[in-house]
Structures are given as structure tokens and as C-alpha cells.
Amino acid sequence: MPTIKFILTLLLAASISFSSLSVYCQQPGSGMTYRDSIRLQVERAAQNYQDSLAYLRLQNNLKENGKSLDEALAEYKEQESKEKRKMYIRIGIGALFLIALFYGIARRSKQRH
Secondary structure, three states: OHHHHHHHHHHHHHHHHHHHHHHHHOOOOOOOOHHHHHHHHHHHHHHHHHHHHHHHHHHHHHHHHHHHHHHHHHHHHHHHHHHHHHHHHHHHHHHHHHHHHHHHHHHHHHHHO
């Protein structure tokens, strides 16, 4: 008989402690239980992990594509410098022809006088 009393007392104490635990674990004013709070923390941790993975993928992608982007930018600058050099050569040739034209006009006008 004493074991039955002991088991019933233990069962009663356990049920009281679990019922008070659920009341104790509720955060005041939020209506959330301890389980909900832990679930939210786990969800936030998972979201932070996903965000960090996305950030790492983005950084890796920038490193890989950044090299080709730098190469394209260097090629663009090289092409621009070539175009600029061609422009100056054309301006120089045009100036030489203009000087030759003025020289020819001046020579022709001297021959007529």
C-alpha cells in the first residue's frame, strides 16, 4: 500500500509541476509559451544561417565575376586609349594637309604676282 500512495503522490506532484511550468513559461503580455519562444529562436537562427550562406555566395560570385569585370574594364580602357591615339593621329594628318594647303595657296599667289 505505501508504494501506491508514493506513486500517486509522485504523479500528483508531477502533474502540478508541469501545469505550473506551462503557466510559468508564458511570457507576460505575449501569450507565447516557452516552446513558441524556442521555435522562434530556432527559426531566426535558421534565417540568419540562410542569410549568411547567401552573403557568402554573393561574395564568392563577386570574386569570380569581379575578375572578369576588372579584365573587361581594363580592355575598355585600352580600347579607349587606342581610339584616342587614332583621333590624335587623324587630327595631326588633317593639320598637315591644312598647312600644305596654305603653303600651296601662298605659293600660287606669289607666282601670279
